[in-house]
Amino acid sequence: YRVSADVDEVNTLKSRLDHWELPADTTDAHAPASLLKLWYRELYEPLIPDELYNDCVTHHAEPERTITIVNNLPELNKLVLCYLVRFLQIFARSEVVQVTKMDASNLAMVIAPNCLRCTSQDPRIIFENARKEMAFMRTLIQSLDTSFMEGIY
Template sequence: MWKPQLERVESSVNVPSIAAAHVIKSHVAQGPDELSLEVGDLVCIVAMPPKELSPWWRGKRGFEVGIFPGECVELISRKVPESLINSLPKPVPKKRGKLNTFLRSVVKARPRRAKQPEPEKEGVFGCDLGEHLLRSGRDVPQVLQSCAQFIEEHGVVQGIYRLSGMASRIQRLRHEFDMEQVPELSVRELHSVSSLCKLYFRELPNPLLTEQLYAKFSDAAGAATEEERVFRMKDAIQQLPAPHYRTLEYLMRHLASLAGNCSITNMDAHNLAIVWAPNLLRSQQSQSACTSEGAACLEVQTQSAVVEFLISHTDILFGSRSTSALGEGAGEHLPPLV
């Protein structure tokens, strides 16, 4: 199976490095694609995207290659790292040694300010996908897994994901997930559950398929032959950050499962793509108020074509594995991507 941004272990020695860093914060790997770190370790950095793009960096420690939170390391330049400089004792000039000692004693004797309260924990909706999964220790968002499992059990009904739920119920469920609670879902609010699932992806700061890969996904969907479309789509998927890749696989298997029941739901891959595409794929140009009506219409068609292809070719793109098998161990992690 294709795995995002990972090299095979036996070729890890040849992965080029762009910087060196030392570990300032320990990290325990939550999946096979992550790298465990201990304070004091040295790491060779392979990729370090800007924080606004992804909090995950990629590097190698010895013969291991994997991803880890960028905040766990500090780059080593030609200068000694500031954190190491601050840890060294400062020399005291002989002439001013007694004065400095006296001033230090005065400062230490001053009452300390009350500790500032810690900032409130970020919610779930509107939070960067990688940061949220890192904080929650999950492979895919809880809101996706809860909604998908509930819909597959109770939501094989006509118009699923096309009909909207009640705004008040959607906001109540959203609040509970934001408080990191798992609400009890009711069949009476089925369409509110499906609307909530779409809302989560619509509010991601960087969409699931990422703005950076928009052109690659668009070009893949527009390729001349089926074989070329599959090849290009796999290439684009492979370049997704690991949290986006795992979440995309889970969502596509869920939607493909629903598309298989289109005789009941009247929601085949094409119809599901129409309602899901704007929540998963958007370009930076689409956010501009100057976008013409014709360009906007063309973009909607492109988005739908990409998502429809992903749903229709899920087993080819991700490998043939059932949705139920993917969802086993609901409170823990998905099976490793191999």
């Protein structure tokens, strides 16, 4: 997730998926990860709606509050976020981290900007909140019970 894929390959994959064609010839393992991040980033509205953004950055290190925020999401946003977090929790397992070197903090760092969007135009606030956005996602990866998503593909 940390390494960007070739832009042309990602665009080709995106185009094929936009036409409901399943790509079978992907050679770059980073391409699907880049495509996933792109999909979240290009959503018209962020996965975490603007009206909940301040709660996320304010309570980024409080597991109970972060779970409450997730529970207050619109149902579709909640399901998509929980599915994503479940996926990231698999990658955050110690046996996977030993190979990928991508622990919960690293995963949160690369996915947070795609799920939360700072509404401020002030570079200082954007920079300051980036750390809190990452902490919010890390807290979800480490604390959110996503067992209800098991078996959903």
